[in-house]
Amino acid sequence: MPAIEQGPAPGAGFLQRAVPGAGGAVLQTLQRAERTAPLRYRVIVIPGSGCAGMGPIADRYFAGLLHAQVLVLHKPGVDPGARTAPADCPHSFVSLDRHSTWLAHARAALRADALLRPGQPALPQLLVGISEGAELLPALAREVPHLAGLVLIGASGLDPQEAGALQARRVGAESDWTALGQLVAGAPHDSVVVQGRSLGYWRDLSNWPVAQPLIDGPWPVLQVWGGDDALVPAQAYERFAQRAAPRSPAGWCARRMEGADHGLQQPAASGEPRRDGLQQVWAWLEQWARAPQGGLCAPLQR
DSSP: OOOEEEEEOSSTTEEEEEEEOGGGOEEEEEEEOOSSSSOOEEEEEEOOSSSOOSGGGHHHHTTTOOSEEEEEEOOTTOOTTOOOOGGGOOHHHHTTOOHHHHHHHHHHHHHHHHHTOTTSOOOOEEEEEEGGGGGGHHHHGGGSTTEEEEEEESOOSSOHHHHHHHHHHHTTOHHHHHHHHHHHHSSOOTTOEETTEEHHHHHHHHTOOOHHHHHHOSSOEEEEEETTOSSSOHHHHHHHHHHHTTSOGGGEEEEEETTOOTTSEEOOOTTSOOEEHHHHHHHHHHHHHHOGGGOTTSOOOO
16 A cells, blocks of 8 residues: 655645554654755654654754654654544544554555665664654564664663653652553453553553663663653652663664753753753754764764
């Protein structure tokens, strides 16, 4: 099934296209050509949680990816133009939102994407995971031809069960986390909604491997996180860094942005615009694309 062009997305330069998922389903994507010649690489983005699309912010969000084609692969059921708050996601989305379903559809979509590119230049590709989306990267890596590395943004690298327990401890919600674990281990049907997610979602997360596949994988990894992240505790990032330490320094690096939040945004100084740490990440990728022999972890050249 070929991709279906559906016209401009709510962001200059991006087009919204439908691509086939698993079992005849359809996923929505945003796609953009390079902003500046020459074309050097391609970025495939797996967004984070919730049911809002990236269309309204895509042009600004990915502005710094100058020499890259960009493909944003949304979750099943997400409209790229939607601005829906996480607490307002419809039941039709919540009932189907779980990692195993998302992974099956994303795999099918990436395979279809690869089939659409015969005869085109063999561009190096980077797989970028934003927050929850990073939890799919190890399982999707083999579906990406010419994969040059993984980029984790606002994702600890730990298994979600472990990272969630650390966050619950930080915010004083350990009893709620324990109660959720008891429900997950119990008999209620997967469709039962608890804390805004289905039990099927929580059951997937309770046994979802991320840390060891990342550590064992052959791909270079760049991880970037904010020092003032309110959703993932610094302890989770630091714990994973200790486990990943035996990896080759040339193939692994974690960069902490002081003062940045979960989305790598930093408060503005008086009279100055807010600092967007994402553009710093894209600057690192652009530098790598110009001189790939330096690796993803090379210091940024001014």
